[in-house]
Amino acid sequence: MNPDDLADSLEELYEDAPSGYLTTRPDGTILRVNATFLAWTGLRREDLVGRRRFDELLTAGGRIYYETHYAPLLRMQGTVREIALEIVCADGGHLPVLVTSTQRQDAAGEPVAVRTVVFNASDRRRYEQELVRARNRERAARERLALLARVSKGLSEVREPVTRARRLAELVVPEFADWVAVRGMTVDESGVVELGMCPAGSDPDREITLQLRGRAGLVGSIELRRSGDRDVFEPDDRSLADDLADRTAIALDIAVALQREHGVAHDLQMSLLSGDPPRVDGVRFASGYDPAVESLEVGGDFFDAFIIRPGIVALVVGDVVGRGLQAAIAMGQLRSATRALALAGRSPSLVLEGLDRFAEATPGCQVATVVFGELDIAARRLRYACAGHPPPLLLGSDGAARYLWDGRSPPLGVTSETRPEATVAVPGGSAVLLYTDGLIEGRREHPDAALERLRSASVRAVSLEAREYVAAVMDAMSVGARATDDVCVLWAQVVDDPATNAMMSHDTDSPAPV
Numbered sequence: 001m002n003p004d005d006l007a008d009s010l011e012e013l014y015e016d017a018p019s020g021y022l023t024t025r026p027d028g029t030i031l032r033v034n035a036t037f038l039a040w041t042g043l044r045r046e047d048l049v050g051r052r053r054f055d056e057l058l059t060a061g062g063r064i065y066y067e068t069h070y071a072p073l074l075r076m077q078g079t080v081r082e083i084a085l086e087i088v089c090a091d092g093g094h095l096p097v098l099v100t101s102t103q104r105q106d107a108a109g110e111p112v113a114v115r116t117v118v119f120n121a122s123d124r125r126r127y128e129q130e131l132v133r134a135r136n137r138e139r140a141a142r143e144r145l146a147l148l149a150r151v152s153k154g155l156s157e158v159r160e161p162v163t164r165a166r167r168l169a170e171l172v173v174p175e176f177a178d179w180v181a182v183r184g185m186t187v188d189e190s191g192v193v194e195l196g197m198c199p200a201g202s203d204p205d206r207e208i209t210l211q212l213r214g215r216a217g218l219v220g221s222i223e224l225r226r227s228g229d230r231d232v233f234e235p236d237d238r239s240l241a242d243d244l245a246d247r248t249a250i251a252l253d254i255a256v257a258l259q260r261e262h263g264v265a266h267d268l269q270m271s272l273l274s275g276d277p278p279r280v281d282g283v284r285f286a287s288g289y290d291p292a293v294e295s296l297e298v299g300g301d302f303f304d305a306f307i308i309r310p311g312i313v314a315l316v317v318g319d320v321v322g323r324g325l326q327a328a329i330a331m332g333q334l335r336s337a338t339r340a341l342a343l344a345g346r347s348p349s350l351v352l353e354g355l356d357r358f359a360e361a362t363p364g365c366q367v368a369t370v371v372f373g374e375l376d377i378a379a380r381r382l383r384y385a386c387a388g389h390p391p392p393l394l395l396g397s398d399g400a401a402r403y404l405w406d407g408r409s410p411p412l413g414v415t416s417e418t419r420p421e422a423t424v425a426v427p428g429g430s431a432v433l434l435y436t437d438g439l440i441e442g443r444r445e446h447p448d449a450a451l452e453r454l455r456s457a458s459v460r461a462v463s464l465e466a467r468e469y470v471a472a473v474m475d476a477m478s479v480g481a482r483a484t485d486d487v488c489v490l491w492a493q494v495v496d497d498p499a500t501n502a503m504m505s506h507d508t509d510s511p512a513p514v
Helices: 003-015 035-041 060-077 122-140 143-156 161-172 235-271 325-343 348-361 447-460 466-478 498-507
Strands: 020-024 030-033 079-088 094-105 111-120 179-183 192-196 207-214 217-225 283-290 299-309 312-323 369-376 381-387 393-395 401-403 422-425 431-435 487-494
Touching: 020 035, 035 111, 060 079, 060 094, 060 447, 094 122, 143 161, 143 235, 161 179, 161 192, 161 235, 207 235, 217 235, 283 299, 283 466, 299 325, 299 487, 312 325, 312 431, 312 487, 325 348, 325 369, 348 369, 348 381, 369 431, 393 447, 401 447, 447 466, 466 487
Parallel strands: none
Antiparallel strands: 020 030, 020 111, 079 094, 094 111, 179 192, 179 217, 207 217, 283 487, 299 312, 312 369, 369 381, 381 422, 393 401, 393 431, 431 487
8 A cells, every 4th residue: 555545544534533632732732633523513623723722622610620630630640531521612512522631751751742532422421311310210219228328418417406307307208208207305496397298197007206315315206107108117117217216316416516516616617717808998808708517627728818018918718628627737837838928029820839849748738729819909900820729700890700710720739830820900899709619519510500600699799798798699609509618708809999998998807607
């Protein structure tokens, strides 16, 4: 075969392969892309090659995942396989894909290029949805066996005695019983939580009443009923009910103890956060903190605001991995290190590079995320850098809001590369919102939807005063969900008239839980 013919055949195989192929620089800049990928997405080769990075083709949630998980794993392992992402097509639609990337290195072991294979997962997604529906039908036959585990987990997720009793009722009705009553003076003022509609029956096989015994003795009772065509309580059901009663009694016992300790927990958590934001002419501040775990354990989320030099204010929000004393210690150390680096006159990018070295030598600080910004009040601009953290939100006085996607890089301690930074104008009346990922994650919704919900909530609250604004945003993001992570929020607004700001300085908020 003529070598030229072979070369043509290989080129045709590459261009018309059943999978998409891209070759990029280590920073993600696209060097080559095949026709299959272009056909799937409607994008043009001339708009991609040398002009855009691969992560810029992803949805907002996908970009965060790429920066915090995909890219670090690729650097450390040299390859990542079958990662589910979504590509934003030319028409604005989203293409579900599975992506596999392999990093090429030169003789010295330095990365020179990344080869990425993209599989169209549209058909797979439809198949998976059908499979999920089939499994759900099968799972319905086994739900009773899993009920005990779900109740144990559900009771551990809430703190108040009455809330734990209601959680039990919500999990039991209608799956296990048609009506449930949890009785006891540790539950609420009336001593009873009742859920469901079921008249008292004459068939004893359709009713179960069990005592709730805690560490100090009898704390109440639980009554279960079934009606209509529902099966009677079999021996296995009664055994399961005994276990439910045991766990409910322990949960109510612990809830009462936690209620007494909540004040201590609150004081401990707040003492580890930053103090009051500074009072600065031309800027208003507000902050909020909402712990996810309602116990004495503390988390690693923090925020800070301080004067670097006259007219320049630092804005910081960070998130250390984990909970408990170690996370709290790491959080305090990281916050102090950030202050020290900023007060030494370093730019945002150099602050993060300094924190990289600090994280490598400090237990608990690796893979922490931080967003650091310098707000120049007179120039009305923000210079910022973001290490693996959710993007800040810039909110204009006219209600327009946009995320700041520039100046981004991986979490602390996972890269030795130079950290980028960016600058954005912050006109009078505009505000910047910094937050931890607990505000947008863990709510059973797509990250893109959570980011859009936060943007919309911020726009709706734009006319509110500082404290009311933060409370409204945090309330809107917590509706219909139980937070699984702490939430920290820092808000800074550039005021049009410094004289007016002097009057408004009394509205500056100290950090307070919502």
